[in-house]
Amino acid sequence: MTTHDTDRADAVPAVTVSVVYHSVHGHTQVLAEHLADGARLVPGARVHLVEIRPEDVVAGRWRDAGVMALLERSDAIVFGCPTLMGSVSAVFKAFMEAAFTPFTMQAWKDKLAGGFTMSASQSGDKLLVLQELAVFAAQLGMQWIGVGDMPGNNWSGGTRDDVNRLGSWLGLMSQSHADLGPEQAGSRGDLVTARRYGERIARLTQRWVNAVPYETPRMTEHETRALSAAIAAPDAGPAAVTGA
Numbered sequence: 020m021t022t023h024d025t026d027r028a029d030a031v032p033a034v035t036v037s038v039v040y041h042s043v044h045g046h047t048q049v050l051a052e053h054l055a056d057g058a059r060l061v062p063g064a065r066v067h068l069v070e071i072r073p074e075d076v077v078a079g080r081w082r083d084a085g086v087m088a089l090l091e092r093s094d095a096i097v098f099g100c101p102t103l104m105g106s107v108s109a110v111f112k113a114f115m116e117a118a119f120t121p122f123t124m125q126a127w128k129d130k131l132a133g134g135f136t137m138s139a140s141q142s143g144d145k146l147l148v149l150q151e152l153a154v155f156a157a158q159l160g161m162q163w164i165g166v167g168d169m170p171g172n173n174w175s176g177g178t179r180d181d182v183n184r185l186g187s188w189l190g191l192m193s194q195s196h197a198d199l200g201p202e203q204a205g206s207r208g209d210l211v212t213a214r215r216y217g218e219r220i221a222r223l224t225q226r227w228v229n230a231v232p233y234e235t236p237r238m239t240e241h242e243t244r245a246l247s248a249a250i251a252a253p254d255a256g257p258a259a260v261t262g263a
């Protein structure tokens with residue numbers, strides 16, 4: 020089992036958020052890391068970053084008892100993988116099929132869920148992957164959380180740095196140019212959107228599990244464009260700007 024864990028239990032009650040992802044060349048991993056960083060902003064959030072590894076797939080079956088035990092005690096699970104041939108990656112699908120056991124026990128019922136995917140094309144049929152992940156979560160009886168941001172890059176002044184620049188709500192979409200390495204994964208806007216989505220999931224988990232008060236953050240289109248402009252500013256980085 021490969022996990023990178025953070026414990027920010029503080030004085031508030033704890034929730035456990037696990038971000039489970041597969042990445043072939045590292046682009047999806049960057050997205051997962053930013054999503055986890057956003058979740059870590061929430062007091063009490065214990066965030067686990069869990070990589071699904073091809074070496075744990077043997078004869079078509081993925082197995083890792085440690086990961087499954089962690090997921091069973093998680094309050095929220097976020098699923099992510101690259102879009103490959105218009106579908107979830109094969110390694111991640113092997114993980115999904117291994118969830119047949121918790122499915123039979125309804126072990127993940129009423130945990131919160133979310134999903135993300137990365138691809139090279141602007142569309143690349145990423146919606147199909149998010150639909151697969153959402154149906155998977157529904158089969159497990161989970162409660163799905165979508166992206167809560169207005170769309171970006173949908174007007175003449177829009178850029179790749181915009182928040183939610185691919186205009187996806189079912190889950191988080193990001194796009195990486197096929198000739199660039201993971202150090203240039205996605206766009207600044209995608210990484211900020213990932214952090215915002217991670218924070219949203221962790222805050223909603225705190226409300227769902229511990230009834231921690233949560234005031235729904237609302238941003239007008241105008242405010243969203245101002246945030247996108249801040250992300251595009253030369254000195255700004257995704258770590259510095261979230262608009263939260």
Ligand SMILES: Cc1cc2nc3c(=O)[nH]c(=O)nc-3n(C[C@H](O)[C@H](O)[C@H](O)COP(=O)(O)O)c2cc1C
Pocket residue numbers: 041042043044045046047048101102103104105106137138139140141142143144195197
């Ligand atoms: C076998 C294969 C299939 C792919 N299929 C798609 C696709 O259907 N749509 C798309 O936009 N990109 C596709 N891509 C590009 C990947 O989604 C893209 O390179 C992504 O950044 C890989 O993420 P990773 O570095 O986390 O593995 C494909 C790449 C490979 C190698």
